[in-house]
Amino acid sequence: MKRVLLVFLALLLSFGVASAQYYPNFSKGNPLVIKRGFSKDALRCIECHLKKTPGIVRQWKESRMAHAGVSCYDCHVVPKSSPMASQCEGVRGTNIYTSPMVSPKTCAKCHPTEVEQFEKSGHAKLAAEPVVNKLVALWAKLESGVFAGNQPTTAARHSGCQMCHGTTVKLGPDHKPTLDSWPSGVGARYPDGGIGNCTVCHNRHSFDIAEARKPEACGKCHLGPDHPDIEIYTESSHGQLFATEGEKWRWDSAPDAWEPGDYTAPTCATCHMSGIGDLKTTHNVDERLKWDLMHKRSVVRSGARGDGEKGRKLMRKVCANCHSTIFIDSHFKKLDDSVQVYNFYYDKAFAMLQTLKKKGLLKKDKWSDGFQELYYYLWHHVGRRARQGAAMDGPDYAHWHGFFQLFQVFKDMQAIYNYRIKHNKIEELSHVMSSAPY
Numbered sequence: 192m193k194r195v196l197l198v199f200l201a202l203l204l205s206f207g208v209a210s211a212q213y214y215p216n217f218s219k220g221n222p223l224v225i226k227r228g229f230s231k232d233a234l235r236c237i238e239c240h241l242k243k244t245p246g247i248v249r250q251w252k253e254s255r256m257a258h259a260g261v262s263c264y265d266c267h268v269v270p271k272s273s274p275m276a277s278q279c280e281g282v283r284g285t286n287i288y289t290s291p292m293v294s295p296k297t298c299a300k301c302h303p304t305e306v307e308q309f310e311k312s313g314h315a316k317l318a319a320e321p322v323v324n325k326l327v328a329l330w331a332k333l334e335s336g337v338f339a340g341n342q343p344t345t346a347a348r349h350s351g352c353q354m355c356h357g358t359t360v361k362l363g364p365d366h367k368p369t370l371d372s373w374p375s376g377v378g379a380r381y382p383d384g385g386i387g388n389c390t391v392c393h394n395r396h397s398f399d400i401a402e403a404r405k406p407e408a409c410g411k412c413h414l415g416p417d418h419p420d421i422e423i424y425t426e427s428s429h430g431q432l433f434a435t436e437g438e439k440w441r442w443d444s445a446p447d448a449w450e451p452g453d454y455t456a457p458t459c460a461t462c463h464m465s466g467i468g469d470l471k472t473t474h475n476v477d478e479r480l481k482w483d484l485m486h487k488r489s490v491v492r493s494g495a496r497g498d499g500e501k502g503r504k505l506m507r508k509v510c511a512n513c514h515s516t517i518f519i520d521s522h523f524k525k526l527d528d529s530v531q532v533y534n535f536y537y538d539k540a541f542a543m544l545q546t547l548k549k550k551g552l553l554k555k556d557k558w559s560d561g562f563q564e565l566y567y568y569l570w571h572h573v574g575r576r577a578r579q580g581a582a583m584d585g586p587d588y589a590h591w592h593g594f595f596q597l598f599q600v601f602k603d604m605q606a607i608y609n610y611r612i613k614h615n616k617i618e619e620l621s622h623v624m625s626s627a628p629y
């Protein structure tokens with residue numbers, strides 16, 4: 192019986208194939224075609240670059256965008272009228288213009304939502320602000336040795352701030368970027384008006400979401416004595432689970448479909464960006480935050496820094512996928528109480544600073560004035576570590592690198608303050624000098 196059925200099926204199949212061959216539309220040269228592949232001009236970029244820069248082409252080839260037919264041409268070819276229009280060696284003399292710079296304006300042609308969300312975040316306009324407009328003296332005069340007589344140089348900005356924060360990309364006479372202004376960090380400002388560098392999390396040319404979901408995507412910038420977020424994460428229970436079983440987690444689920452079960456603990460992206468439960472993916476990293484934990488005094492976010500009350504509600508929704516209400520309440524009590532303690536110290540420190548200022552007991556150069564140096568470390572280093580450690584389950588950062596050092600820095604400030612008030616003069620040499628309280 193089975194054999195009869197198989198023969199019948201085989202017959203049916205061969206009939207099907209045979210009849211398709213004689214289907215009228217196909218025989219009249221009118222086949223059903225799906226047009227895939229690249230235009231001739233686009234293919235030329237790929238073919239030549241496969242020889243000239245094989246690493247780039249190989250990486251791009253593995254990307255999802257390559258599979259969707261997005262190529263060098265779509266991102267690097269610009270109209271002749273673009274301020275960034277130049278010609279790479281391979282297209283010189285043709286009417287094709289290229290640019291090594293690719294701003295979010297180009298990505299927005301196909302990803303308008305991601306770009307719109309990103310532009311509202313602290314990663315966009317606010318990120319390059321201190322480097323471009325506010326703290327220029329720090330890198331331009333102090334760090335580059337100009338105050339001691341060195342020639343002006345952008346070395347300190349170029350090697351440091353710029354690679355994390357971004358800067359304004361300047362153009363040379365050939366419309367190519369100047370060597371000291373490109374490439375740059377998350378808040379790069381492009382000559383076409385685009386702001387932001389998407390490749391800090393989606394490294395070119397794979398532009399992978401799996402990569403952006405891993406903590407390493409953030410760790411290039413969110414580390415070190417003043418914002419040790421990757422270190423805090425490594426210390427946390429979540430980081431512990433990532434380190435022990437992360438290899439087995441599923442990283443490449445479709446956007447908004449990456450859910451608990453694909454992973455057992457959150458990464459930076461899960462809490463700050465990814466869709467989870469009924470929360471949608473966002474490229475605005477400010478959206479789920481209540482406090483401003485990076486500036487001198489911690490305040491509830493408002494205006495350009497987001498909406499703090501709403502942010503807390505959203506962040507709690509992230510946790511609720513895996514934790515109970517009482518657990519979440521306990522965590523955020525820990526954070527809010529820690530912010531209160533930090534602010535208490537900060538307000539006292541600020542009041543001392545104001546009094547010394549009024550009495551003329553501050554040196555003009557704050558970097559050789561022990562009190563002002565300690566004031567800086569209080570909020571910028573130890574105070575941030577205490578706050579961010581409490582926010583993200585990093586007890587070592589909240590305590591040993593945080594509150595434990597915070598009270599000591601504060602006591603040293605009090606001692607200097609009392610000395611100056613008592614003697615009505617500034618002590619001869621800074622007690623702090625270059626030895627930051629790490």
Ligand code: HEC
Pocket residue numbers: 236237240244247248251256261262263264265266267291292293294374375388390395396398
């Ligand atoms: C989805 C958009 C996109 C595609 C597709 C793309 N690139 Fe890029 N490429 C970028 C971005 C973004 C940068 C970084 C630009 C910046 O920092 O301003 C970049 C940088 C570059 C650079 C300079 C960086 C370096 O390492 O020298 C080269 C060269 C380059 N791309 C070549 C190519 C080639 C060749 C292809 C095709 C195989 C390609 N790109 C496809 C977006 C793209």
Ligand code: HEC
Pocket residue numbers: 232233235236237239240243263264267268277278279280281282287289290291
């Ligand atoms: C015949 C070979 C050839 C072709 C075709 C070609 N390129 Fe290039 N391209 C090069 C070479 C060589 C370089 C220089 C690499 C270097 O700096 O070492 C280059 C450099 C670049 C750069 C880096 C910035 C610059 O201006 O040097 C980009 C971006 C780029 N090409 C994009 C493209 C795009 C997009 C196309 C297609 C429209 C294309 N290339 C076609 C050979 C080619």
Ligand code: HEC
Pocket residue numbers: 255256258259261265266293294295297298299300301302389390393398399400401
């Ligand atoms: C011409 C249209 C186009 C442009 C320009 C473009 N993209 Fe895409 N991109 C796509 C398409 C289509 C997909 C979806 C591919 C898929 O899911 O199969 C995609 C997918 C992606 C993904 C998800 C990849 C993954 O692993 O699922 C990222 C990230 C991305 N693009 C980033 C960028 C960035 C950054 C830029 C600008 C530098 C950019 N794209 C420019 C069309 C474009």
Ligand code: HEC
Pocket residue numbers: 312313314317318319354355356376377391392403408409410411412413459460463464476477496
């Ligand atoms: C290339 C460097 C860089 C990378 C990579 C990076 N960031 Fe940032 N991030 C910054 C800088 C610089 C700021 C401070 C911007 C500002 O507000 O001036 C910042 C700020 C933030 C803030 C606070 C935003 C605000 O307005 O207060 C959050 C949250 C954040 N980043 C999360 C992340 C996460 C999550 C990742 C990885 C998925 C990440 N960042 C990757 C550089 C980076």
Ligand code: HEC
Pocket residue numbers: 317318320321322326329330348351352353354355356411412413414415417418484485575
């Ligand atoms: C390793 C990457 C990195 C380097 C280098 C770096 N920053 Fe930052 N910076 C960050 C990150 C990340 C934040 C966000 C801190 C947070 O959320 O606590 C930040 C925050 C700031 C802030 C507070 C946010 C704001 O916009 O007001 C200022 C100001 C700042 N940095 C200035 C600078 C300057 C100026 C330099 C160079 C002299 C510099 N940074 C070097 C990564 C970096």
Ligand code: HEC
Pocket residue numbers: 295298299302305306309314377387388389390391392393400403404408445446447448449460464465466472474
């Ligand atoms: C701070 C890191 C970071 C930066 C900067 C960043 N992305 Fe993403 N991106 C992510 C993460 C994380 C995901 C995956 C979200 C998830 O889990 O679904 C993602 C996903 C995407 C996707 C897939 C669809 C989606 O929305 O999930 C696209 C497209 C994309 N990004 C485009 C961009 C573009 C364009 C830029 C620049 C304007 C950019 N990204 C900048 C971290 C980043």
Ligand code: HEC
Pocket residue numbers: 406409410413420421422424429457458459460462463479480481482483484485486503506526579582583
């Ligand atoms: C379990 C969820 C979770 C994970 C995982 C997580 N964060 Fe956070 N993050 C938070 C919470 C909660 C806050 C504080 C929110 C508030 O203000 O109420 C915070 C605050 C921050 C801030 C401070 C913003 C400011 O005001 O200065 C930065 C920057 C940040 N996270 C980056 C990261 C990075 C980078 C990683 C990964 C290395 C990471 N986070 C991992 C939940 C998380």
Ligand code: HEC
Pocket residue numbers: 428429432451454455456457461462506507509510511512513514519522584
């Ligand atoms: C995808 C699931 C998941 C999400 C989302 C998640 N966590 Fe967790 N979390 C875990 C797991 C698993 C552990 C380790 C087991 C445990 O202690 O419950 C853990 C542990 C913790 C711990 C350590 C507790 C201890 O006993 O030492 C804290 C604190 C914590 N989570 C806070 C949060 C907060 C706050 C959020 C939201 C901002 C959050 N978690 C989001 C899964 C998650």
